[in-house]
Amino acid sequence: MSQLNIFTAVVGLALLAVFFEMLRRRQLREKYAVLWIIVGIGVVVPLSIFPGALNSVAEAFGVKSGASLVLFLGIVLLLLICTHLSWEVSQLEEETRTLAEEVALIRTQLEERSVLPERDTPATEIGPKAAADDH
Structure with a gap:
């Protein structure tokens, strides 16, 4: 070996x-x-x-070197993984947008019923600093 x-x-x-x-x-x-x-x-x-088997498989596909075959297959695999992850990110962005719209509608309904006090800061400014300013 x-x-x-x-x-x-x-x-x-x-x-x-x-x-x-x-x-x-x-x-x-x-x-x-x-x-x-x-x-x-x-x-x-x-x-x-089976290191010798790689060259045999490469020759069967018409590739001169087993290393070239591994490199090509690695690039194809990485492209497939990137495509899949891009699809998942797109799905998550859509879900996040839908949830943000639902939260905004619920917040508006609660403010109309006077359950929640009206807010001076937009929802994007909520964080540790904005939460500290409220107290």
Whole structure:
């Protein structure tokens, strides 16, 4: 086993350990952790255990080097992940806008019923400083 194979295996195992630790600490959601763990296992195991197989697969696809195939597939994977995350951000922005509109309508209804005092500051200025000014 060459030094590159050992290095690949060690780096792959370290990355898997980081993913599991982030999952344990709830810093990474389960669906993303599963994705990264599958990618980590799918890349590290074949590269570290069967390094010659990569060149065979590359040749089958008409690529001259296994490294070029891995680089290309990595770029495609990253583009897919960026596209998915952009879609999720768009969904969250829409949800945030809808919730902000609903809160504004509820606040207006409560102020009309005199349940809440009228406010001098717009909703965007609420924060620690604005809250301290109210007292």
